[in-house]
Amino acid sequence: MLASTSLMNTQEERTFTPAELLGQVDYASHSDFSVIPAEYTSKTQVYLRTETLDAFKKMFYAAKECGLDLKIISAARNFDYQKGIWERKWKDGKFIKHFGADRAKAIMRYSSMPGTSRHHWGTDIDINDLSDSYFTSNKEGKKVYEWLTTHANSFGFYQTYTSKESGRTGYEEEKWHWSYMPIAKQLLNAYNTQISYKAIVNFNGYESAELLGAIDLYVNGIDAILK
Ligand SMILES: [Zn+2]
Numbered sequence: 369m370l371a372s373t374s375l376m377n378t379q380e381e382r383t384f385t386p387a388e389l390l391g392q393v394d395y396a397s398h399s400d401f402s403v404i405p406a407e408y409t410s411k412t413q414v415y416l417r418t419e420t421l422d423a424f425k426k427m428f429y430a431a432k433e434c435g436l437d438l439k440i441i442s443a444a445r446n447f448d449y450q451k452g453i454w455e456r457k458w459k460d461g462k463f464i465k466h467f468g469a470d471r472a473k474a475i476m477r478y479s480s481m482p483g484t485s486r487h488h489w490g491t492d493i494d495i496n497d498l499s500d501s502y503f504t505s506n507k508e509g510k511k512v513y514e515w516l517t518t519h520a521n522s523f524g525f526y527q528t529y530t531s532k533e534s535g536r537t538g539y540e541e542e543k544w545h546w547s548y549m550p551i552a553k554q555l556l557n558a559y560n561t562q563i564s565y566k567a568i569v570n571f572n573g574y575e576s577a578e579l580l581g582a583i584d585l586y587v588n589g590i591d592a593i594l595k
Pocket residue numbers: 442487492493494544545546
């Protein structure tokens with residue numbers, strides 16, 4: 369009985385506030401979020417939506433039975449945290465040679481403008497390592513990626529930024545970034561209904577958000593199965 373009740377809750381159409389969609393949230397005091405226990409993450413005081421965390425725990429133990437360690441290295445990040453990442457890159461020597469929209473576009477190969485990150489939602493996680501080579505060349509990493517591509521879907525997790533060869537727009541492929549689809553789909557739907565470019569403000573380069581398609585090509589530039 370309990371299982372079917374929680375399944376119904378997951379599938380119920382939810383409402384989300386614009387603040388939640390834009391990451392203007394204090395996860396520590398939000399009733400839908402839980403802190404991630406140390407066993408599952410390399411970070412301290414990081415949060416996920418409780419349903420995402422519960423699903424991750426199941427996947428974690430299934431992987432463990434196969435001798436693999438899944439560690440969450442990034443989870444929910446609010447607007448201010450994302451702004452910190454963005455502003456650091458904005459002033460970084462690697463990007464400073466570009467100007468205006470060009471600089472924003474260069475940063476957006478891998479990083480989101482504040483207000484447009486799926487990490488705001490508490491449904492998305494980065495697993496083990498932020499480099500492609502870990503998942504393609506490292507012995508352990510290769511096994512982890514093979515396991516995830518075979519099994520993660522059955523726990524509700526999907527690789528968000530898959531290969532761009534099929535025409536996906538936006539960020540480069542990220543083998544580490546996985547979304548908990550049952551809730552993430554609802555959040556995307558709410559985002560597309562409630563959020564316009566007018567809401568993407570208050571950081572360096574925000575004026576380029578519409579020109580670059582931060583919502584159309586990046587927020588929506590995800591694997592087709594997650595739409
Ligand atoms: Zn990520």
